[in-house]
Amino acid sequence: MTSRRAYAATIAIMAAVTAPCLLWRSRLTTVDVAMVLLLGVVIVSARHPRGPALLASVLSIAAFDFLFVPPYYTFDVHDGAYLLTFAVMLVVALTMTRLTGQILEHAAEAEDRARRAAALAALNAELMEAERPAEVLATLERHVAEVAGGEVCTLTPRQLDADPAEWPPATRELLANTPERVVARQVYEDGRTAGLGTARCTDADVLVAPLASGRRLGVVVVRPEADRPPTPGEIATIEALAEHAAMAHERTVLAEQGSRARAEAEAERLRSSLLSSLSHDFRTPLATIEGAASGLLEEDGAVPPGERRELAGSILEESRRMTRLVANLLNMVRVETGALAVQKSWQPLEEVVGVALLRLEEQLARHSVEVDLPPHLPLVPVDELLIEQVFINLLENAARYTPAGTAVAVRAWETDGAVCVEVADGGPGIPAAEQELVFRKFYRAVRPRGDDAREAVAGSGLGLTIAQGIVSAHGGRMWVEPRPEGGAAFRFTLPLSGPAMPAPPAESASRVS
Amino acid sequence: MTRPGPLILLVEDEAPMRRMLRATLRAHDYQVVEAGTLREGLAQAAGRNPDLTLLDLGLPDGDGLDLVRQIRRSARTPIIVISARGREHEKVSALDLGADDYLTKPFGVQELLARVRVALRHAARTESEDPVFESDGLRVDLEHRRVLREGQEVHLTPTEYKLLATMVRSSGKVLTHRQLLHEVWGANYEGQTHYLRVYLAQLRQKLERDSARPRVLLTEPGVGYRLRSPD
Numbered sequence: 001m002t003s004r005r006a007y008a009a010t011i012a013i014m015a016a017v018t019a020p021c022l023l024w025r026s027r028l029t030t031v032d033v034a035m036v037l038l039l040g041v042v043i044v045s046a047r048h049p050r051g052p053a054l055l056a057s058v059l060s061i062a063a064f065d066f067l068f069v070p071p072y073y074t075f076d077v078h079d080g081a082y083l084l085t086f087a088v089m090l091v092v093a094l095t096m097t098r099l100t101g102q103i104l105e106h107a108a109e110a111e112d113r114a115r116r117a118a119a120l121a122a123l124n125a126e127l128m129e130a131e132r133p134a135e136v137l138a139t140l141e142r143h144v145a146e147v148a149g150g151e152v153c154t155l156t157p158r159q160l161d162a163d164p165a166e167w168p169p170a171t172r173e174l175l176a177n178t179p180e181r182v183v184a185r186q187v188y189e190d191g192r193t194a195g196l197g198t199a200r201c202t203d204a205d206v207l208v209a210p211l212a213s214g215r216r217l218g219v220v221v222v223r224p225e226a227d228r229p230p231t232p233g234e235i236a237t238i239e240a241l242a243e244h245a246a247m248a249h250e251r252t253v254l255a256e257q258g259s260r261a262r263a264e265a266e267a268e269r270l271r272s273s274l275l276s277s278l279s280h281d282f283r284t285p286l287a288t289i290e291g292a293a294s295g296l297l298e299e300d301g302a303v304p305p306g307e308r309r310e311l312a313g314s315i316l317e318e319s320r321r322m323t324r325l326v327a328n329l330l331n332m333v334r335v336e337t338g339a340l341a342v343q344k345s346w347q348p349l350e351e352v353v354g355v356a357l358l359r360l361e362e363q364l365a366r367h368s369v370e371v372d373l374p375p376h377l378p379l380v381p382v383d384e385l386l387i388e389q390v391f392i393n394l395l396e397n398a399a400r401y402t403p404a405g406t407a408v409a410v411r412a413w414e415t416d417g418a419v420c421v422e423v424a425d426g427g428p429g430i431p432a433a434e435q436e437l438v439f440r441k442f443y444r445a446v447r448p449r450g451d452d453a454r455e456a457v458a459g460s461g462l463g464l465t466i467a468q469g470i471v472s473a474h475g476g477r478m479w480v481e482p483r484p485e486g487g488a489a490f491r492f493t494l495p496l497s498g499p500a501m502p503a504p505p506a507e508s509a510s511r512v513s
Numbered sequence: 514m515t516r517p518g519p520l521i522l523l524v525e526d527e528a529p530m531r532r533m534l535r536a537t538l539r540a541h542d543y544q545v546v547e548a549g550t551l552r553e554g555l556a557q558a559a560g561r562n563p564d565l566t567l568l569d570l571g572l573p574d575g576d577g578l579d580l581v582r583q584i585r586r587s588a589r590t591p592i593i594v595i596s597a598r599g600r601e602h603e604k605v606s607a608l609d610l611g612a613d614d615y616l617t618k619p620f621g622v623q624e625l626l627a628r629v630r631v632a633l634r635h636a637a638r639t640e641s642e643d644p645v646f647e648s649d650g651l652r653v654d655l656e657h658r659r660v661l662r663e664g665q666e667v668h669l670t671p672t673e674y675k676l677l678a679t680m681v682r683s684s685g686k687v688l689t690h691r692q693l694l695h696e697v698w699g700a701n702y703e704g705q706t707h708y709l710r711v712y713l714a715q716l717r718q719k720l721e722r723d724s725a726r727p728r729v730l731l732t733e734p735g736v737g738y739r740l741r742s743p744d
Contacts, residue, residue, distance in 0.1 A: 319619070323619055327598070330599075345706055345707065346706075346707040346710070347707075347710060348710055348711070348714045350714060350717075350724060350725050351710060351713070351714065351732050353725055354724075354725050354726060354727050354732060355732050355734050357725065357726055358726065358727075358731075371723075371725035371726075373725065379707055379710070379711070384734055384735060385599075385601065385734050385735050388734055410725075501707055
């Protein structure tokens with residue numbers, strides 16, 4: 001309420017308590033009247049402490065003297081005893097005014113404190129979730145805006161030093177003029193709040209609070225709605241919010257540095273194992289190819305026809321191995337760098353499985369593969385080339401790690417909102433300790449038996465990692481579990497949500513042929 | 514001395530690849546002219562009138578698709594494009610522009626020769642011919658609209674039959690999703706690949722011995738379908 005309206009209300013209240021006394025003046029004693037008038041003072045001071053309450057005190061005595069102390073309608077006092085009454089009334093009125101004023105102030109302070117505590121609790125709850133420094137600053141801006149209303153921005157030291165042309169538009173707008181920029185810079189330098197609502201730099205139309213916890217991290221700039229200066233309570237709240245946000249900011253910066261360091265160490269480890277893997281996996285087939293080809297080029301007759309065929313065969317086999325290796329490495333890079341472009345379209349799984357089986361005919365020749373897909377399995381939104389790769393990698397893995405003559409089963413079923421696919425083998429199974437490890441890059445399980453020369457050809461240790469990466473890129477999950485009857489079951493889910501699929505046009509039931 | 518074999522224009526920029534292809538084709542009685550660049554290829558296509566063009570889409574001096582367009586402007590001679598795995602879009606574009614078939618690097622000699630034979634056979638056939646297709650126990654007689662599996666009559670819906678007949682007329686050749694959709698459902702349905710997949714799955718249920726291991730109705734991942742060459 002503006003002060004003019006408060007004074008008007010004071011006069012109205014005092015008039016309202018005086019009027020009935022005047023009406024019944026003949027029946028009331030002056031003591032009664034004094035009591036009623038003091039009641040008016042209490043009512044006013046409970047609503048408007050300070051000025052209006054003081055006015056009410058003065059009015060009450062003036063009205064008492066003018067209207068109720070004989071002679072009426074003059075301020076003259078014939079009975080000297082009334083002077084004592086006036087003095088007592090004044091003391092009582094002023095004391096009450098002061099007391100009610102204190103009570104009100106305490107209540108307001110308590111309310112302020114409660115509001116500040118609530119604002120801090122709300123901010124802290126959100127900051128706990130924040131993982132990146134930028135999130136922290138955005139959260140702070142939102143909460144400060146809730147406290148003070150109006151517009152808020154934060155400035156990092158880098159932004160403070162940068163050309164304002166590089167600031168975000170909101171920041172540029174808040175700090176459009178020199179006084180505001182000077183305040184921002186000064187608050188950053190000395191770490192004390194300044195600007196609107198404070199005693200410092202009052203020519204600026206913004207409030208600037210420091211963003212610091214031990215280290216200076218920047219400033220918060222607030223322009224309240226309609227340039228209403230923020231109250232001291234609001235300023236204290238904003239300062240507290242900024243301090244808490246600064247601590248959270250430091251935490252996220254440290255966390256980011258930590259994870260970056262870990263990622264770098266991981267990348268380093270990957271690079272070195274990639275190099276050693278590459279040098280071995282490429283050199284072996286290349287050496288075979290070179291040797292076999294040079295053998296074939298020898299003078300006619302030196303190498304008998306049977307051996308010539310064998311040499312050509314090993315060139316073919318080793319080149320295929322290298323082709324697979326290159327494809328795996330490329331896919332690995334795509335999975336790792338997030339460069340997998342998943343182009344989903346609705347596919348029958350049977351078709352994708354069919355392509356994988358055809359491509360692996362040779363590798364799976366010594367296993368029996370059983371495909372069990374329910375006839376009403378829905379179409380699945382997948383990238384056919386990528387999911388085909390998943391099947392190839394899982395089947396190749398089964399062929400490589402399970403003994404010849406065992407069965408491999410491909411099954412699928414619908415679960416809520418997804419299709420679950422299983423590639424199960426009848427091999428020795430995977431120990432519980434390795435069930436997560438098998439999906440790691442370059443992890444190669446120790447072969448259970450080495451009875452076959454072909455088994456010496458190891459995989460790249462990338463197949464399952466790639467398969468899992470592709471499934472994740474489809475929004476699914478891949479894991480391995482033991483089968484009750486022995487062997488390992490690789491399972492993955494493919495969510496059924498995807499682009500809309502219009503139904504095929506209706507077809508007449510009539511038959512041809 | 515036998516009659517000289519068909520003339521093949523080989524457009525390929527990688528010398529070792531060109532050498533391998535040339536040696537293989539010559540060994541199988543084809544005549545070969547070579548081009549290492551798009552410009553050379555365009556000149557040879559116009560000047561030599563090859564019976565078939567073998568075109569690597571990854572050329573240094575331009576888009577191989579331009580050569581497909583250029584040749585198609587004036588001639589129906591078959592074009593087989595060669596491209597790397599993972600570049601299915603490029604293959605589909607070439608096929609939709611009028612190329613007849615494709616090979617994915619790396620490929621074997623058998624695959625190369627089979628594609629060339631099929632392409633030359635289709636080029637030699639007259640349009641009106643309605644062949645009887647026989648392969649892997651399946652017999653499709655387009656003239657009498659009969660489909661037999663192991664001698665047993667198979668009943669197909671009109672759409673299934675239309676799809677099968679379209680594939681029979683191009684047996685051995687790849688057909689893109691778009692080409693099949695256009696032919697069977699019409700121009701408005703060219704994007705609705707899943708219709709095609711559903712009908713193809715139905716056809717496989719009716720015609721293949723094991724629909725999860727198709728022997729006749731083959732999938733060309735990311736590109737389309739191919740009906741196996743007749744026996």
